[in-house]
Amino acid sequence: MPPPSQPTGERLPRALVIDRAWRALGSGLESLSGPGGAPLTRTVKLIVLPLVVRPALRPELAADFLGPGQSEHLDALIRESGARLTATARWFTLLKKARRTLGIVQGHPQDLYFQRCFELAAEHGAPPAGAQELAAAVVEEIADTADGRTVDALKDHLADADRSARLDRELAAAWENRPRDPGADDAATAVASAAELLEACGAPDGAPAPDTYAAVVAAGHGGRFGRALWGSESAVWGCDGPPAHLGLTARRRPPRPEVGWGASTATLPAPLDRTLFERLFVVLQSSARREELPAVPGLVERETGRSCAPLGLYDESLRVAVVLGGQLAVGLDPLGTGRGVGPTAAHRAVNGRWRREASVLRARRMTVSPHPDPDGGVLDALARDLRTPWAAYMRRLWVRLHGRDVRDAPLTDLASAWAVLDGVARSVMMDHRARVRSALRNLGTATAAADEPRSA
Incomplete structure (x- = not known):
């Protein structure tokens, strides 16, 4: 199916491009969509952006407004993921049913299960026969980690060597491909x-x-x-004395973020010098309402791109x-x-x-x-x-x-x-x-x- 028509040179809101591509995928996405057929806000935040678009690796798709070439690229990425997204929706329906059966009420199901459902779709495709047992096991596993919003859960998540290596590659690519401007006039x-x-x-x-x-x-x-x-x-800043970054980094320029493996409140470095772990450690430690946060996999995926974004x-x-x-x-x-x-x-x-x-x-x-x-x-x-x-x-x-x-x-x-x-x-x-x-x-x-x- 051809991408949506767009006049030459016209820039479109990224949200509009996502909405059009999503609707073009057709039926089967109801559990990930709103009443009008548009993707839910959490669907975009937890699945489409970090797992399909992956702006950390494609910084040209990170802007709020996209040119024709970028719009076509984003449209193609979503359409190519159509089968996996449909399978994700089916897994989500299955996990919600298992949640009700087990009587679990803590946390928001979309925050807890969306990204895990995408992983299940990547591994298994649509739910096979007998998938109810796997769905129940996944729901119980997530519930056992306090809704996936603890420092211990973060440690466990980043302790996986393959996952940590993948995140490090993504950080390196995102940092290398940052869009940089000459900047004097902009500043x-x-x-x-x-x-x-x-x-x-x-x-x-x-x-x-x-x-x-x-x-x-x-x-x-x-x-x-x-x-x-x-x-x-x-x-x-128009005055002498303060450094350009005003203490947000102890370096002459912010370093490329690392994955990290631990943190201490007493020895946290300047904000833009922190590892992925240290950034999220502060969020998890200081949050009075953890139920408002995505589960750890979602936090990590989003923070990978955020740490390489302007001003972090x-x-x-x-x-x-x-x-x-x-x-x-x-x-x-x-x-x-x-x-x-x-x-x-x-x-x-x-x-x-x-x-x-x-x-x-x-x-x-x-x-x-x-x-x-x-x-x-x-x-x-x-x-x-x-x-x-x-x-x-x-x-x-x-x-x-x-x-x-x-x-x-x-x-x-x-x-x-x-x-x-x-x-x-x-x-x-x-x-x-x-x-x-x-x-x-x-x-x-x-x-x-x-x-x-x-x-x-």
């Missing part, structure tokens, strides 16, 4: 747009027209900025939030030194809040004292943190945005984006306050002990 445009939006964020009555933020997202400024940043070693994120609105956060971060000036960019209304709001902190006032006195920290160095280290506030801010912001990306929770408007940006600033400030209080408490205890008279 400057993105930063200028961020400054304009930050002025609106902090102004009580100065919110921009509703389409301003949407236009920045639609223009892809976040993705373009991320691609420019891959090759950048110089300042892109898939969603464009979240990439734009990184640019907004970076522009805010380089203008953070808790000590009132006058350094940094801006100020925008957002900078004035956040910096004013920080400068009223008693812990910041103490740190400011230490920066101008000839003997900054007579108490032994602890408070001086905390003061140094305030001289480079962008490091802690960007690290915390990226983790929060990454968690939203994993859960498919975009920032749909400027108000929601500002809520995240400002919330991270408050979180960093409160964390610093707690550390200062703890240091003062410990130093006070040590001083009191030293002043006690020694017994004869």
Whole structure:
């Protein structure tokens, strides 16, 4: 069957190309489709994109809009997978029946079973006679791993040597084939747009027209900025001092992600230096509602492509939030030194809040004292943190945005984006306050002990 007609040079939304190709496959896909015949959102997220399209290996199909050649390629991939997708739908129906029979109610069946059903279809084709026993065994296996959303399940999944080697090959190919732009103009445009939006964020009555933020997202400024940043070693923020990546990597440029096999909260590297395991370890450890997450196989497949995407994120609105956060971060000036960019209304709001902190006032006195920290160095280290506030801010912001990306929770408007940006600033400030209080408490205890008279 020929691909859908498309005028020469016209770019189509990738979602539309997928929808058309899916409907062209005909009947047999009902358990993976909505009432109107379109693929379910989870079908696209868990099966079509990571297992059929595989944008990690085909970065030309990773964009939200595709040219004629890319559209035809995507259409062909889905149609070629028609028989396997139909078998996947039949396996899913069988696994749901086994789930009901076994009385299992935890977790969302689509999250838990979609990718396993695709694997079963690849191995067996359509369910053969007697497949009910295999379906029940698969359902019980998944249930035994706490719905497949634990760090132990992640370890077991990546411990398979063949699977780990395949993922490493996919990471290497995706990293090598990243689309990279010259970038200087793209970075400057993105930063200028961020400054304009930050002025609106902090102004009580100065919110921009509703389409301003949407236009920045639609223009892809976040993705373009991320691609420019891959090759950048110089300042892109309009000021000297902060590195281009603002602490998101400890390297001059982010390294190619590795698969990894373990992680420790105390020794996690910078966000863009983390392995696949470390990225997902944070998600699984910090998630209060694991039932919202895909099972581990789905998490791993999606993270393979995400880790090689611009700024380590898939969603464009979240990439734009990184640019907004970076522009805010380089203008953070808790000590009132006058350094940094801006100020925008957002900078004035956040910096004013920080400068009223008693812990910041103490740190400011230490920066101008000839003997900054007579108490032994602890408070001086905390003061140094305030001289480079962008490091802690960007690290915390990226983790929060990454968690939203994993859960498919975009920032749909400027108000929601500002809520995240400002919330991270408050979180960093409160964390610093707690550390200062703890240091003062410990130093006070040590001083009191030293002043006690020694017994004869």
